[in-house]
Amino acid sequence: MQNYPNFKVDLTNCDAEPIHIIGRIQPHGFLLILNEQTLEVEQVSENIGNFLQADPAQLAGKTLQALVEQEEYEKLISQLRSEGQANPQLLQLQGEQFFGFVHQSQGSLVLECEPYEQPSGDEELLALTSAYTNFQAELDRRSTLIEQAELTVGFVQQAIGYDQVMLYRFDEDWHGEVIAENVKPGLQSYLYHHFPASDIPVQARALLVKKPVRQIANVSAVAVDIVPYLNPTTSSPSNIIRSELRNPSEIHLEYLQHMGVQATLSLSVLVNGKLWGIIACQNKTPVLVNFWKRQLCYNVAQAFANVVLAQQEYRDQRKFENYKVIEEQLLERIVNSNSVNEGLEKNRNSLLELSEATGAALFLNGNMYTTGDTPSETALRELVDWLTNNVTERVLFTRELSTIYYAAADIRQQSAGLLALEISKFNKEYLLFFKPEILEKRIWAGDPEKPVQEDTKRVHPRKSFAKWEEIIKGKSQPWSLNEIEIAQLLVKDLIAVVLRNQKAKLEALNTDLSETTSKLLTKNKRLEDFTHIISHNLRSPLSNMLGLYDLYESNPDPDTTKEVMELMRNMIQNMSATIDDLNLILKSELEQQLDHQEVSISEVVEKELQNLQSQILESNAQVKTDLKVQTVKGPKIYLESVLHNLLSNALKYRSSERQPVVEVSSWQEQEQVCLAVSDNGLGIDMEKFGGKMFDPYATFHGNKDAKGLGLYLSKVQVEALGGSLSVVSEPGVGTTFTVCL
Structure with a gap:
């Protein structure tokens, strides 16, 4: 019988081999599979008679009581049913002592026994303990991984006396490399040789995590069948993946x-619970390593795994702190820039300081930033399109991009390796780091690609383990955990800055919207007033014109006709003037965009004084200027209109009791430029008219030339510029109008 009744294994299907249901064990011990509830024998190894007085054919359905004395049975039950079972336990069966290994599987108990071997004496135990203590102390003193690995394989070889002990480290593709070795003279060395991942298939690597110590005492030994192969309770093969004795x-x-090996002991190096490597022990002749020495070697493997972890954590933490300082400095410079885009543009070279990459590209806010050695812009955009459409993970890292993105074969000189971090898939925003192709010379233990075909058409493992060299192409240096974590941190911080800036922009837009809404409401209110003005100012003359027409129709003589026509002409002229005024108001209300420019205040004042020269001469007015600020930014036509209205009002509403004095002044008030026109004229009763000061058609002195539009238009124009127009006045003293922009 083979390991499986209906399954033949070769290199074409070894990845799928169901090693958990192998139906045979190694012959240096025996196995019993018991019903967990009744302890009845369900399956047994055929070699049990070599260790006990028992016939495997007679044990089916019987309890352990059929195998042992009553006193032994009671103690055995207690040991098997104890919680938190220790492995191994010292069991006594038929007066003989055994190492007993017990575990649960599919409702059954798997009991395996190896003959108990007592240490040679206290001296041997003391020597082993002392040697292990010295090993640990020396391991801490070694400064490099290779030195620690060499010390480890040397100690293991000394402890078990094997011909060859190797420390075998996995890479990210699960290929292995021998990084340290102790080998007896005359044997082939595999130091720095590589072994393909197919040498240890997936399920075998999983087993190395679950079962970190695994011994094959005699490679050529005849395996022992478990009978029956199918468990009678479950009608399926028993799962013995955790077995000590399971046949390989x-x-x-x-x-x-094919390697010429007759005994092996493998010790898993588990770092943070993950398979880092193996201490592989090989001997040219069969040898059984007892439990004491296996346990000692397991402790050695754990001690080595601990120093690997400590060394990684120290190295990684120190390097990560350096990366973090660079990332924080870059982020601070971005935050202190006017925008994220500007900050990235000025500091794009800092991206490369965050990793061992030789090129980097960042797609953000519709822009692309590159630094170092990167593919062309076209190739980068095609890569981003591929990432968007095909990659679901937020982080992708590979040292052989062309195996998943075939177009990368053309750009492997710059980007054989890729670390890609998604910022926004919707916006096609990514942070990309690139590593170039390295031409790596790899020494294999035999050609890993050419298993030997035989006449049976079964694909056997390679028979030659001679040195075989290969140049590895299309790969980059691997990505470290530090590089991945610092890139993730940068992306998180960039997103935070972008969101913060977007929030600030939204708040500014909301403020602008509120201001615009307020202005529109004010403007709508004024336009509503405008309709009332139209209704009032046009309905009355139209009604009068209808009345005149009725008068003419009732008495159409020449005198009445002449009188009506003269009155009609006056009304039409007044309506025309009113319409002109209303057009001026409407134009001011609807004006949205005006050219802003640096305007000379003195030039505008001089121009408007010249326009008002006749009124100045007529009134013998004295005009003074005190311009501490010479320029102001705004639409010149508005400033001219406002100054004209204020100056003409100062002259128009002068007092007949004193010489008119008008003063024009300007000054800086915090972030505003203020402009004032003061006079010593009639003044205004603010208690009476203050609320109507800037209403259209509001007049306060009964001047026949007053229309009440100047101040209204001035206020509209000043507020259109985001400024304010205020007034201080006292009857008989004078008035000051102040504009602040």
Whole structure:
């Protein structure tokens, strides 16, 4: 019988080999599978008679009581049913002592026994303990990983006496490399040789995590069947993946025979619970390593794993702190810039300081930033399109991009390796880091691609383990955890800055919208007033014109006709003037965009004084100027209109009791420029008219030339510029109008 009744294994299907249901064990111990509730025997290894007085054919359905004395049975039940079972336990069966290994599987108990071997004496135990203590102390003193690995394989070889002990480290593709070795003279060395991932298939690597110590005492030994193969309770093969004695895969045994190996001991190096490597021990002749020494070697493997972890954490933390300082400095410069785009544009070279990458590209806010050695812009945009459409993970890293993105074969000189971090898939925003192709010379233990075909058409493992060299192309240096984590941190911080800026922009837009809404409401109110003005100012003359027409129609003589026509002409002229005034108001209300420019205040004042020269001469007015600010930014036509209205009002509403004095002044008030026109004229009763000061057609002195539009238009124009127009006045003293922009 093979390991499986209906399954044959070769290199074409070894990845799918169901090693958990192998139906055979190694012969240096025996196995019983018991019903967990009744302890009745369900399956047994055929070699049990080599260790106990028992016939496997007679044990089915019987309890352990059929195998042992009553006193032994009671103690055995207690040991098997104890919670938190220790492995191994010292069991006594038929007066013989055994190492007993017990575990649960599919409602059954798997009991395995190896003959108990007592240490040679206290001296041997003391020597082993002392040697292990010295090993730990020396391991801490070694400063490099290779030195620590060399010390480890040397100690293991000394402890078990094997011909060859290797420390085998996995890479990210699960290929292995021997980084340290102790080998007896005359044997082939595999130091720095590589072994393909197919040598240890997926399910075998998973087993190395669950079962970190695994011994094959005799590669050529005849395996022992478990009978029956199908468990009678479950009608399926029993899962014995955690077994101490489970027979190895036949393909693995053939592999070891081709290497000339007859005994192996493998010790998993688990770093943070993950398979980092193996301490692989090989011997040219069969040898059984007892439990004491296996346990010692397991402790050694754990000690080495701890120093690997400590060294990684120290190295990674120190390097990560350096990266973090660079990332924080870059982010601070971005935050202190006017925008994220500007900050990135000025500091794009800092991206490369965050990793061992030789090129970087950032797609953000519709812009692309590159630094270092990167593919062309076209190739980068095609890569981003591929990431958007095909990659669901937020972080993608690979040292061989062309295996998942075939177009990368043309750009592997710059980007054999890619670290890609998604910022926004919707906006096609990514942070990309690139590493170039390295031409790596790799030494294999035999050609990993050429298993030997035989006449049976079964694909056997390679028979030659001679040195075989290969140049590895299309790969970059691997990405470290530090590089991945610092890039993730940068992306998180960039998103935070972008969101903060977007929030500020939204708040500014909301403020602008509120201001615009307020202005529109004010403007609508004024336009509503405008309709009332139209209704009032046009309805009355139209009604009068209808009345005159009725008068003419009732008495159409020449005298009446002449009188009506003269009155009609006056009304039409007045209506025309009113319409002109209303057009001026409407134009001011509807004006939205005006050219802003630096305007000379003195030039505008001089121009308007010249326009008002006749009124100045007529009134013998004295005009003074005190311009502490010479220029102001705004539409010149508005400033001219406002100054004209204010100056003409100062002259128009002068007092007959004193010489008119008008003063024009300007000054800086915080962030505003203020302009004032003061006079010593009639003044205004603010208590009476203050609320109507800037209403259209509001007049206060009965002047026949007053229309009440100047101040209204001035206020509209000043507020259109975001400024304010205020007034201080006292009857008989004078008035000051102040404009602040």
